[in-house]
Amino acid sequence: MATVLTLAGDGIGPEIMTQAVAVLEAVNDKFDLGLSLETADIGGIAIDNAGVPLPDETLAKARAADAVLLGAVGGPKWDGIERSIRPERGLLKIRSELGLFANLRVAKLYPQLANASSLKPEIISGLDLLIVRELTGGIYFGEPRGIRTLDNGEQQGYNTMVYKTSEIERIGKVAFDLAQVRAKANGTPAKVCSVDKANVLEVTELWKQTMIKLQQADYSDVDLSHMYADNACMQLVKNPKQFDVMVTGNMFGDILSDEAAMLTGSIGMLPSASLDEHGKGMYEPCHGSAPDIAGQDKANPLATILSVAMMLRYTFKHEASAAAIEQAVSDVLDDGLRTGDIMDADETGLTLVGCKQMGEAVLAKLS
Numbered sequence: 320m321a322t323v324l325t326l327a328g329d330g331i332g333p334e335i336m337t338q339a340v341a342v343l344e345a346v347n348d349k350f351d352l353g354l355s356l357e358t359a360d361i362g363g364i365a366i367d368n369a370g371v372p373l374p375d376e377t378l379a380k381a382r383a384a385d386a387v388l389l390g391a392v393g394g395p396k397w398d399g400i401e402r403s404i405r406p407e408r409g410l411l412k413i414r415s416e417l418g419l420f421a422n423l424r425v426a427k428l429y430p431q432l433a434n435a436s437s438l439k440p441e442i443i444s445g446l447d448l449l450i451v452r453e454l455t456g457g458i459y460f461g462e463p464r465g466i467r468t469l470d471n472g473e474q475q476g477y478n479t480m481v482y483k484t485s486e487i488e489r490i491g492k493v494a495f496d497l498a499q500v501r502a503k504a505n506g507t508p509a510k511v512c513s514v515d516k517a518n519v520l521e522v523t524e525l526w527k528q529t530m531i532k533l534q535q536a537d538y539s540d541v542d543l544s545h546m547y548a549d550n551a552c553m554q555l556v557k558n559p560k561q562f563d564v565m566v567t568g569n570m571f572g573d574i575l576s577d578e579a580a581m582l583t584g585s586i587g588m589l590p591s592a593s594l595d596e597h598g599k600g601m602y603e604p605c606h607g608s609a610p611d612i613a614g615q616d617k618a619n620p621l622a623t624i625l626s627v628a629m630m631l632r633y634t635f636k637h638e639a640s641a642a643a644i645e646q647a648v649s650d651v652l653d654d655g656l657r658t659g660d661i662m663d664a665d666e667t668g669l670t671l672v673g674c675k676q677m678g679e680a681v682l683a684k685l686s
């Protein structure tokens with residue numbers, strides 16, 4: 320029997336997880352998937368219960384599981400504690416310990432939400448963009464890091480952005496392979512845009528050179544372009560449909576994917592898969608713990624529910640159940656149900672719902 324470990328975490332994590340788990344249980348029954356679910360603590364709740372953001376027991380359960388579903392971690396309650404044991408470090412550690420180097424973030428616009436975005440409908444209609452973000456290296460992990468006191472008594476914060484050729488090659492391969500798959504499925508040319516800051520950062524100069532060599536050696540059928548990260552931020556808003564697959568490092572991918580989320584109407588719509596070299600994955604919404612709306616039944620659970628679909632597709636290779644969830648999400652949007660983040664006050668026929676009601680509506684479509 321395959322196992323899924325659910326890690327609700329903090330803030331809105333438990334609320335969105337309750338809805339996502341109900342959906343996972345429903346498809347588990349409906350498609351006879353034989354999945355067994357377990358839970359554990361991560362993030363702030365784990366600090367409260369066990370003193371660390373990633374207890375050994377949680378990591379052991381995650382290693383033993385076939386897939387992990389995560390809500391979100393962090394919040395103001397833990398912002399002041401010793402930096403090395405903050406909730407976010409637990410998240411970085413589980414990604415690193417499980418070798419989840421490839422973070423796939425899909426910004427796909429549901430046509431029903433064309434008016435929810437602040438961009439003009441013609442700029443975003445039909446948008447289906449994949450950001451491939453390197454997840455276990457770069458500046459979020461580089462050493463040395465810290466805040467030190469200089470000889471003159473002034474403090475200095477420092478981090479280190481490092482990438483080895485092998486790390487760049489393996490994420491590049493993921494991006495090129497997925498570009499080929501998408502091209503075949505969509506009948507379009509395969510294209511990858513590699514985002515760097517090679518004009519000022521040596522580490523991303525190596526990134527760019529490595530992508531070029533990889534493309535020349537193994538992916539001559541894929542069109543490879545390059546863009547500086549600052550321009551990429553601008554181009555994403557100006558003309559997002561120029562991109563198909565974007566590949567970039569940990570920090571640039573973090574920033575670009577939050578930006579891309581808004582093209583779909585809300586960060587509450589963006590799911591993600593974080594994969595290791597063998598297809599094992601952790602699945603999570605791209606957003607954080609949203610302390611400003613936590614505990615108020617206002618969170619959009621769809622990014623987490625869509626992350627369940629990604630889990631079924633990528634780890635369990637069960638396309639029918641993944642597609643059923645995505646269809647159910649589309650159906651509730653067709654019915655006009657909207658959480659606050661995707662509500663368009665000017666559109667008629669929409670109903671404002673909470674997290675629970677949105678999750679239950681998806682569930683009803685599945686049954």
Ligand SMILES: NC(=O)C1=CN([C@@H]2O[C@H](COP(=O)(O)OP(=O)(O)OC[C@H]3O[C@@H](n4cnc5c(N)ncnc54)[C@H](O)[C@@H]3O)[C@@H](O)[C@H]2O)C=CC1
Pocket residue numbers: 331390391392393394395407410586587603604605606607608609610611612617618619620622660
């Ligand atoms: N993967 C994770 O666990 C992540 C954790 N964080 C942590 O989360 C905490 C809050 O970080 P923020 O920068 O505020 O980012 P955030 O993504 O939690 O929230 C940003 C804004 O988006 C809204 N939002 C986020 N998810 C939503 C949803 N599902 N439905 C409706 N609205 C939603 C929030 O209400 C807020 O206004 C911090 O402690 C941060 O470190 C941040 C990003 C990712």
Ligand SMILES: CC(C)CC(=O)C(=O)O
Pocket residue numbers: 407408410411459573605
């Ligand atoms: C702890 C952060 C790196 C989480 C985050 O913002 C993300 O992965 O998108």
Ligand SMILES: [Mg+2]
Pocket residue numbers: 573574577605
């Ligand atoms: Mg982020």
